[in-house]
Amino acid sequence: MTKPEKLIENGIRLDGRKPDELRPIKIKVGVLNRADGSCYFEFGGNKVIAAVYGPREVHPRHMQKSTSAVVRYRYNMASFSVEERKRPGPDRRSIEVSKVSREALEPVIFQEYFPRSAIDIFVEVLQADAGTRTAGINAASIALADAGIPMKSLVSACAAGKIDDTVVLDLNKDEDNYGQADMPIAMTPEGNITLLQMDGHLTRDEFGEAFELAKNGCKAIYELQRAALMEKYASQMEGDVIE
Amino acid sequence: MEMDKKLVIPGDFLSDDAKQADEGTYVENGKVFSSVFGIASLKDRIRVVPLSGKYIPRAGDMVIGVIKEIAFSNWIVDIRSPYEGLLHISEFPRRIESADMPKYLNIGESIMTLVRDVDANMKVELTLNDQRLRPVKEGRVIEVTPSKVPRLIGRGGSMIAMLKNETGCNIFIGQNGRVWITGKDKGMDLAARAILKIERETHISGLTDRITRFLKEEKGGKPKEKEPEKEEPEKIETAPAEQEEKQEEETEPLPAEEEKVKEHKPGGILDELLGNGK
Numbered sequence: 001m002t003k004p005e006k007l008i009e010n011g012i013r014l015d016g017r018k019p020d021e022l023r024p025i026k027i028k029v030g031v032l033n034r035a036d037g038s039c040y041f042e043f044g045g046n047k048v049i050a051a052v053y054g055p056r057e058v059h060p061r062h063m064q065k066s067t068s069a070v071v072r073y074r075y076n077m078a079s080f081s082v083e084e085r086k087r088p089g090p091d092r093r094s095i096e097v098s099k100v101s102r103e104a105l106e107p108v109i110f111q112e113y114f115p116r117s118a119i120d121i122f123v124e125v126l127q128a129d130a131g132t133r134t135a136g137i138n139a140a141s142i143a144l145a146d147a148g149i150p151m152k153s154l155v156s157a158c159a160a161g162k163i164d165d166t167v168v169l170d171l172n173k174d175e176d177n178y179g180q181a182d183m184p185i186a187m188t189p190e191g192n193i194t195l196l197q198m199d200g201h202l203t204r205d206e207f208g209e210a211f212e213l214a215k216n217g218c219k220a221i222y223e224l225q226r227a228a229l230m231e232k233y234a235s236q237m238e239g240d241v242i243e
Numbered sequence: 244m245e246m247d248k249k250l251v252i253p254g255d256f257l258s259d260d261a262k263q264a265d266e267g268t269y270v271e272n273g274k275v276f277s278s279v280f281g282i283a284s285l286k287d288r289i290r291v292v293p294l295s296g297k298y299i300p301r302a303g304d305m306v307i308g309v310i311k312e313i314a315f316s317n318w319i320v321d322i323r324s325p326y327e328g329l330l331h332i333s334e335f336p337r338r339i340e341s342a343d344m345p346k347y348l349n350i351g352e353s354i355m356t357l358v359r360d361v362d363a364n365m366k367v368e369l370t371l372n373d374q375r376l377r378p379v380k381e382g383r384v385i386e387v388t389p390s391k392v393p394r395l396i397g398r399g400g401s402m403i404a405m406l407k408n409e410t411g412c413n414i415f416i417g418q419n420g421r422v423w424i425t426g427k428d429k430g431m432d433l434a435a436r437a438i439l440k441i442e443r444e445t446h447i448s449g450l451t452d453r454i455t456r457f458l459k460e461e462k463g464g465k466p467k468e469k470e471p472e473k474e475e476p477e478k479i480e481t482a483p484a485e486q487e488e489k490q491e492e493e494t495e496p497l498p499a500e501e502e503k504v505k506e507h508k509p510g511g512i513l514d515e516l517l518g519n520g521k
Contacts, residue, residue: 036295036296036297037295054297054325055297055325056297056325057325057326057327066364108253110269110278113299114299114325115363115364115365116325116326116364116365117325117326117365118325145252145253145279145280146280146295147295147296148279148280148281148293148294148295148296148297148390149279149296150253150267150269150278150279151253151254151278151279152253152254152269152271152276152278153253153254153276154252154253154254188254189254190254226252229252229280230250230252233250233294233446234250
């Protein structure tokens with residue numbers, strides 16, 4: 001795709017959304033049997049799957065901490081997740097995304113409950129459409145809860161940015177490619193920010209605006225995350241006998 | 244689900260009374276929040292029973308372990324936890340030589356064992372010096388989520404007593420979620436299915452009644468169509484569980500074995516362990 005003439009016209013974006021509108025989200029909890037906790041998360045064109053293992057023994061041994069669990073986060077894009085084949089394996093970008101995503105989740109995990117153990121989080125991106133790190137964090141936080149790992153709260157993440165001098169919520173691929181700024185954030189429902197990155201340029205005022213927008217996006221996502229977890233068990237609770 | 248119970252996720256507000264905070268919760272600014280995804284009960288103490296999670300060993304727990312390694316003077320035991328269990332040679336009911344360790348307990352064998360001590364570094368020390376313990380040599384072992392063990396046992400042991408009664412099996416539930424069933428094949432099948440049903444439905448009210456009904460129905464409706472499939476040694480539903488021991492199928496002395504398990508013969512575990520020694 002070449003750069004479209006306009007990314008936003010009369011307050012309507014290329015995909016028909018308003019500036020403060022999120023892409024559609026679909027969540028499914030417990031999609032993997034082998035993992036202790038798992039989650040499938042669709043965020044517009046992004047499709048990611050998160051698996052959580054642990055707490056479990058740490059290998060290699062020297063990585064273990066004597067007073068708390070180590071949290072390991074592996075973000076990986078499938079070679080078919082983007083238009084041009086992505087060369088498989090970790091690269092600069094995915095190593096960075098893994099690090100910041102881990103740091104976005106670590107503050108809510110009660111790591112000190114499990115000394116000398118590891119909590120492993122794997123996020124696989126099946127299809128990418130801008131905002132995979134936020135989708136991954138959303139999925140991973142649900143998968144952690146599903147694994148029964150003690151946490152202060154869930155973490156929700158979403159991005160805001162600037163296209164055609166307009167501050168908008170949740171950029172898609174074209175908006176990300178041809179827009180002026182992209183700013184992913186992650187936060188707890190109480191409003192503690194655990195991830196804040198920015199690519200591009202924003203004025204101070206625009207930053208404030210984008211930040212508020214992204215916070216509201218996170219709040220909306222939180223409600224969906226909660227609903228997805230509730231749904232896993234609520235459906236069983238209504239019916240009396242399930243055979 | 245009873246009125247005083249509800250499904251919560253991490254971070255959900257539970258109460259203003261920090262003194263009542265119990266397991267599965269954390270306190271911040273004098274308020275109690277849930278720390279896990281599970282069922283909160285607000286009666287008396289405020290606690291949340293997680294719907295999933297690993298077994299974290301505590302001193303005094305009876306668990307079922309599998310020998311996974313033999314070190315110089317310790318058996319290293321898998322107790323289905325992030326932390327391995329150490330069974331020191333001196334915790335064996337009889338004085339034995341280090342070189343003889345595999346003779347008494349070899350890799351792959353299962354034991355009922357008692358968590359003697361857990362230190363701050365999560366070094367888990369096990370013991371066999373307890374009359375209640377047995378080596379697991381017959382029957383089958385299935386696995387359930389450790390947080391569901393209390394429901395499986397029931398209030399004052401009511402659920403497990405009912406299960407034993409209805410299936411004619413002896414059932415031991417380790418705190419680590421490994422359940423050892425011994426008895427006749429049909430009884431074991433039924434018990435295993437009932438246990439996995441309990442595990443799936445712990446959070447739905449009226450559990451005991453439903454399980455009683457399930458057992459009655461299964462037993463009542465058996466002669467017609469259920470019989471042939473019941474003969475098969477392994478049912479699909481027991482597949483997720485590990486079948487650690489070779490089953491001594493069709494050998495009739497099982498009821499006698501069962502008696503042995505029930506009775507507290509003096510030196511029971513020792514005899515059985517020695518009997519096991521090749």
